[in-house]
Amino acid sequence: xxxxxxxxxxxxxxxxxxxxxxxxxxxxxxxxxxxxxxxxxxxxxxxxxxxxxxxxxxxxxxxxxxxxxxxxxxxxxxxxxxxxxxxxxxxxxxxxxxxxxxxxxxxxxxxxxxxxxxxxxxxxxxxxxxxxxxxxxxxxxxxxxxxxxxxxxxx
Ligand SMILES: [Fe+2]
Ligand SMILES: [Fe+2]
Numbered sequence: 429x430x431x432x433x434x435x436x437x438x439x440x441x442x443x444x445x446x447x448x449x450x451x452x453x454x455x456x457x458x459x460x461x462x463x464x465x466x467x468x469x470x471x472x473x474x475x476x477x478x479x480x481x482x483x484x485x486x487x488x489x490x491x492x493x494x495x496x497x498x499x500x501x502x503x504x505x506x507x508x509x510x511x512x513x514x515x516x517x518x519x520x521x522x523x524x525x526x527x528x529x530x531x532x533x534x535x536x537x538x539x540x541x542x543x544x545x546x547x548x549x550x551x552x553x554x555x556x557x558x559x560x561x562x563x564x565x566x567x568x569x570x571x572x573x574x575x576x577x578x579x580x581x582x583x
Pocket of ligand 2: 503506521525562566567
């Protein structure tokens with residue numbers, strides 16, 4: 429089955445912990461997309477699903493929570509990194525993280541309140557486009573700054 433997003437090495441920042449985080453984000457987003465696309469499937473690998481009668485809505489919520497939790501940790505790691513290299517646009521980038529996280533949490537809140545249709549293909553597409561903007565746009569900027577400052581120290 430076609431995945432929502434297939435990792436491409438052109439997305440690499442060449443900063444290992446951040447690249448690993450982004451790869452994991454792709455993996456978690458694809459798992460979420462699988463459950464949204466195939467609502468009758470159950471995932472026998474998940475410990476909760478083997479032992480409990482769990483609804484599709486709950487499975488999607490577990491997947492979505494896993495993605496949000498990962499993104500939250502990733503944002504914190506990036507912010508620590510940007511601060512450690514004295515990135516000049518740190519505050520602006522951090523603000524974008526805050527705005528994005530509040531979007532995810534409000535989406536989660538609406539979805540968990542029983543509006544199952546809120547997490548559909550359109551939302552998945554939005555998250556996918558956000559991911560591409562994130563790795564291609566704002567993240568490349570701090571990675572470029574990091575490379576340039578490393579090069580100027582070498583001179
Ligand atoms: Fe990132
Ligand atoms: Fe970021």
